[in-house]
Amino acid sequence: MQNFTLELQFQIISIGSASGLVYIDNSLFIISDNSSFLYEYNILEKKLSKTKLLANSQENITKKDKFDFESIVLKGNKLHILGSGSTPKREKRITYNLETKNVAEKDLSKVYQNLKQTASISDDELNIEGASFFKKKWHLFQRGNGVNSRNGIFKINSLKTEFHTEFIKVQLPKIKHIETSFTDAILVEDKIYFLATAENTISTYDDGEILGSIIGRMNSQTFEIEFTQKISDNHKFEGLTLYTKTETEIQFLICEDNDTDVLETNIYKLTLNKE
Template identity: 50%
Template sequence: MHTTQYTFQGDPALTFYKPEKPDFEVLCQYADRFYILGSGSTAKRNMLVEFDIRTAKFLTKDLTATYKKLKGISEINDENFNIEGAVFNGQSWLLFNRGNGNDSKNGIFRIFDKELANAENITFTTLKLPNINHIESSFTDAVLLNDDIFFVSTAEDTESTYADGEILGSFIGSINSKTLNLNFTYRIPGLHKFEGITLFKKADKTLEFLLCEDRDTDELKTIVYKLTLSV
């Protein structure tokens, strides 16, 4: 496993103050559409945006009712609910709750409905993720490749889904998408808080992923890393 880094600069005109930001922690794609989800960690973060690549049109939906159902089924309260990854296959969804609240409840919602805003058939599975200095890492993003989910998780010294804490490091791992059993995890070298993952290139013996880092600073700059796994 090795990494290569690239730096990107943001636009100050597009800055949100934290209490007002929609907190779009999820970006996933199926066919010709991108799906952008708010984390649900506050009442202002319950929006779903669908973007049609062909027409360049946006459609917004309110996920408040769906998120309320997810909290009820999983027994996760408002302070511990924090969606930071999603996979959509055209018929059903997997949503990943980041267990960085005081309950440390990492888990995966499986939703057997196409329309996320009208979800009815829902299950929840908890997962134990690796820790650093006795602090369990928590889901920050996921991507589907064949029957396996590849995810990143970060260990952060905080008990809040809202406030940042000391960054202790990150992991990359894999989960079987059918059983939701953990296949493996590897700790990524360095003190990075990776919050995005996507497949960049697949070869016979390697997989290359792009990982996006959240640096938890006021500087509008991020670094995207390329990580290579031997398979």
């Protein structure tokens, strides 16, 4: 059991279904799974701006047409934004250069096909919800909320055409009768912190009743889980980023996917006391 506090930090109008975030120097970069914009919220000025990720970027895209951007990670001076891979439309990687503001798009269909073959996952069960980069390896976090509950981590050396893939299956704790499944993960020093949610569905496409969310930490080398802590009974937390850390505590910002068309996002501050 970890001592923690969870408090509402920001309410941001004009973003719905937030799915990932990265905090950099008083700016909060946010993606939404039903939008094809990258949002930047300036915390000091309380101002929101947005950047088109695609030529015809839209907000509140219908479920069957959305690109389902679920993962955002900082690598070098670029933000990498990945689709979940759960349908052919969702097999894109977008990069945003923080210095030049340049946006580039890449098709990841061959990479995602390789992931499915490596883990013996069917087309409709692949569901990448988080990404990190550590020691020249990408870690892609598979949300096992399909019928076969394949929670796990793909270790992949490249998102280009030549790549080698491993899949490490991870057993996560249950809330009530449902196993939690990854919704995001980040690297802090040599530890992986992750969010997971129990959702009463066996579909990567259709939403279900939310039974609660947890945060956990694992060893980045062995992927052994070091602790988990339930942080909510009814929130579906999907985005995680480091906010501050001291010798005694670590603070994260997390976002909630409310699975509605309402263009409003709540950002929470989660504080954990260090062991």
